[in-house]
Amino acid sequence: MARSEEAENFFHAVYSAVQEIPPGKVTSYGHIAKLIGTPERPRQVGICLKHLPVDTTERFHHDNVPWQRVINAKGAVSPRSQPAGARNQAAALEAEGVTVTTGALGELMVDFGEFGWFPRVLPSEEGQGLGDSDEDGEEGSGEDES
Template sequence: MSRSEEAETWANAVYAAVQEIPHGKVTTYGHIALLLGEPQRPRQVGVSLKTLPNAESGSHFHSGNVPWHRVINAKGMISHRGPGSAERQAEALRQEGVQVTRDGMGELYVNFSLYGWFPKVLPSEEAEDAENDGELFVQGS
């Protein structure tokens, strides 16, 4: 089943935003939705990531160039999408140096105070704003 044009536009915006999350950092579905100007749509962010094409698909955005594993739920927990999916996501985060802990119920968590990424705007939008104002954007400023 193919997506509507609106759904495809939304998914591509999600994928582009997720590409801006730095290596070794995580953010939430809700924060991506907020950055895209649709704070009421965190579930749609999740759906977009769940349906991210695989790397062999030939799609512009795919699991090989969109760091889907850097998006977790608002509690700092890695959401389950299917058998073994939370563990795969945890392993991908660990490979980036993110510490993932397991609680007494077996749920996997990331500490936002250490690894959270919550900018007010996407870095690409800051750069565009600076260019429009005739100012140079310096990352980290």
């Protein structure tokens, strides 16, 4: 039944979460998955971005959703099976002001300490999201754990 609508809602939530990402910052799939209420389904988040409509007539499209700011938990962009696409994503991130390091293996590792990581807290919002629940957080460099 509403599976289709649920799926659409899932997509919508992912796009909204990605749109909420401020410029100069990046987030991971698991993060968005958690934001939308599915911390156990990060894969679907990637699928959502993969199916991100390029049609500017849609509510969300490639030009409106900074999907490039979404990276994997390893702190590097996903090669997805096409280094060109990943590299393009890295180039876009650099254009945003994000420092991306190219590994010898062709891994595009994102350098955090330079811009900071997107807050990993749940604004407790759903649906509308976009709230400004700016948790502020710590931003300071070195927040990450390691």
